[in-house]
Amino acid sequence: MTIQERKNSLKKLGEFLSQFQKDGIHKKADIPYNDIFFDALKQLVNRAHEQNPWFTKENVLYALSNWANALTPEKIDRWFDMENFQENPHPKKVGVVMAGNIPLVGFHDFLSVLASGHNIKAKLSSNDKLLLPLLAKYLMYLNPAYKDKIEFVDGPLKDIDAVIATGSNNTARYFDYYFGKYPHIIRKNRNSVAVLTGKETPEELDRLADDIMRYFGLGCRNVSKIFVPENYDFNPLFKALLKYKDLINYQKYANNYDYNKAVYLMSTDAHIRNSLIDNGLILLKQDSHYASPIGTLFYEYYKDINDVKKILEHDKDQIQAVVSRAPELENTLDFGQTQSPELWDYADGINTVEFLNKL
Numbered sequence: 517m518t519i520q521e522r523k524n525s526l527k528k529l530g531e532f533l534s535q536f537q538k539d540g541i542h543k544k545a546d547i548p549y550n551d552i553f554f555d556a557l558k559q560l561v562n563r564a565h566e567q568n569p570w571f572t573k574e575n576v577l578y579a580l581s582n583w584a585n586a587l588t589p590e591k592i593d594r595w596f597d598m599e600n601f602q603e604n605p606h607p608k609k610v611g612v613v614m615a616g617n618i619p620l621v622g623f624h625d626f627l628s629v630l631a632s633g634h635n636i637k638a639k640l641s642s643n644d645k646l647l648l649p650l651l652a653k654y655l656m657y658l659n660p661a662y663k664d665k666i667e668f669v670d671g672p673l674k675d676i677d678a679v680i681a682t683g684s685n686n687t688a689r690y691f692d693y694y695f696g697k698y699p700h701i702i703r704k705n706r707n708s709v710a711v712l713t714g715k716e717t718p719e720e721l722d723r724l725a726d727d728i729m730r731y732f733g734l735g736c737r738n739v740s741k742i743f744v745p746e747n748y749d750f751n752p753l754f755k756a757l758l759k760y761k762d763l764i765n766y767q768k769y770a771n772n773y774d775y776n777k778a779v780y781l782m783s784t785d786a787h788i789r790n791s792l793i794d795n796g797l798i799l800l801k802q803d804s805h806y807a808s809p810i811g812t813l814f815y816e817y818y819k820d821i822n823d824v825k826k827i828l829e830h831d832k833d834q835i836q837a838v839v840s841r842a843p844e845l846e847n848t849l850d851f852g853q854t855q856s857p858e859l860w861d862y863a864d865g866i867n868t869v870e871f872l873n874k875l
Contacts (some may be wrong), residue, residue, distance in 0.1 A: 517661050519601055522631055523592055525658045530587025532654060536561065536580040549657045553650070560646050564619065568643045569768050571619050574729050576647070579619035582856050595859040596631070599869040604633030607665070608875045611673035611698075613681035613691070615640025618731040618796050619650060625868060627678050627859070630655075632872040635665045639673055657751075678875050680868065682723075701871055707740040707806040708854055710826055711840035714745050714850070720841070721756035723852025727839055729760040729798075730855050732769055733810060736863070737854040741806050741814040743824045748817070754795045763798050773799065773811030793828045806834050821845070836864070 528548055535544050541558055542549070549756040561580070564571040595759045610629045614622030622638070626648060629636040640648060649668060655660045673679065679695040681688075691702045710724055727739040744750075763769050777799055780792050791802035803814040818824045821844050828838060828845070862868050 517595065517633065517659065517665070519603060519633075521661075522601070522633065523596055523661060525655055525662070526587055526592050526627065526631065527589045529651065529655060530584055530589070530592070531860050532586060533580055533584035533651075535838065536577055536584065538574075538578050538581045538708070541577070549654065552657070553654050555648055557647075560650060564646060567646055568616070570732055570734060571644075572766075576619045580729065583611070583620065583623060585856070586859055591859055598860055599867075600873065601632055601869070602873060606646050607634045608677035609637055609675060610634045610872065610875070611637045611639065611669075611679045611681075611695075613639045613673070613679070613683065614641050614644070614648075615682045616643030616645075618735045619644060621735070622682065623651075624857070624859070624863070626652075626680075626711035628868045628872060629680075630665060632869055634872060634875065635667070637667045637669050637673060637676055678872075680871075682863070699871070699875060701866055701868065703866075705807060706736045706836040706864060707808075708737050708741045708834060708837040708839065709741045709743065709806065709828070710843055710851075711743045711821065711828075711838060711845060711848075712745070712748065713821070713840075713842055714748055716752075716841070718752065718756065720851040721753055722759065723850075724753070724839065725756045725759055726852050727854040728813060729757065729763065732763065732766075732807075733813075735855065737857070739813075739839055739854060740801070740808040741816065743816050743818050743827075744839050745821075746817050746819060750793060750800065757795065757798060761797055769811060772809065773797075776809050806831070 535542055543554055561573055561576050564576045603756045612622060612625045612629060626636060626638060633671055679698045679700040681691040681695060683691060685704045688702050688704040731738060780788055780801060783789055793800035799812045800815050801812055804816060805814060808814040821842055825844055828835060837854050838845060838848045839851055839854060
């Protein structure tokens with residue numbers, strides 16, 4: 517398959533996905549194979565929560581909309597120009613083990629393997645098994661050559677040349693043992709943080725609320741911890757977070773919130789009890805760790821933002837993204853951008869395409 521054919525397929529896929537936006541589903545004319553796939557995907561959007569209760573219709577549409585916005589003709593051309601994709605007459609078989617914490621979380625690896633001209637053997641998470649096979653089938657209709665390039669595997673990954681695997685710190689040890697003999701990218705737990713100065717505008721805090729609460733906080737790009745200056749006033753942030761007040765009516769989220777609140781309040785550590793801040797939607801717990809549980813946001817005070825800079829540098833292998841407008845910090849994202857990565861934004865800072873091009 518030529519580079520141009522790969523680009524054209526991704527552009528048409530982006531056009532198809534553009535019908536599924538954050539504000540709703542809007543059928544368009546002149547979309548290839550829409551008579552076959554539009555209603556099928558619409559049905560999956562409405563039923564995804566039956567397979568995974570965390571996949572609400574709103575969150576599935578949000579994910580599809582973000583991918584539609586990433587797969588525009590201009591962005592696809594830019595990505596291909598940036599990454600020097602090859603014609604690749606001898607494609608490799610790349611096994612991809614996908615996570616399932618948010619909808620289509622493994623889609624970027626899927627696209628990267630196909631865009632690089634390789635063949636993919638994908639092992640889906642049991643929590644996200646519906647959406648990607650349908651989009652893969654759509655690609656096969658656009659170009660039948662994809663039928664020989666895409667395979668979904670239920671059992672162990674075998675007959676592969678390389679591996680990209682995403683999981684927890686525990687599963688990463690298993691991946692290292694099982695896939696260590698292959699060229700590989702193995703991803704572990706990471707979390708995102710925000711560094712606040714206290715000078716953020718209401719609009720910035722509103723967008724930060726999206727970084728924290730979207731997908732119930734389940735993604736590695738969700739902000740799970742904030743660094744704040746001493747004597748920080750949390751009220752403006754609480755006001756912004758309340759845009760998501762309806763989440764507390766969602767049973768699975770409420771169960772986690774209630775459980776964690778009970779654990780913290782019954783703690784024998786007085787500091788945990790005394791530092792806990794609760795606004796009825798989310799718990800703020802003073803903690804030096806990064807991975808906060810569902811319904812909880814960790815916070816840590818600082819005196820000098822340069823101290824935070826040192827901490828982030830020391831812990832960079834635990835951090836996916838940093839949200840801030842503090843001038844002292846480098847390589848930060850703007851508020852509200854964590855859940856809208858571009859094609860050239862790679863997980864863990866490892867260029868997936870560069871890895872694939874070297875196979």
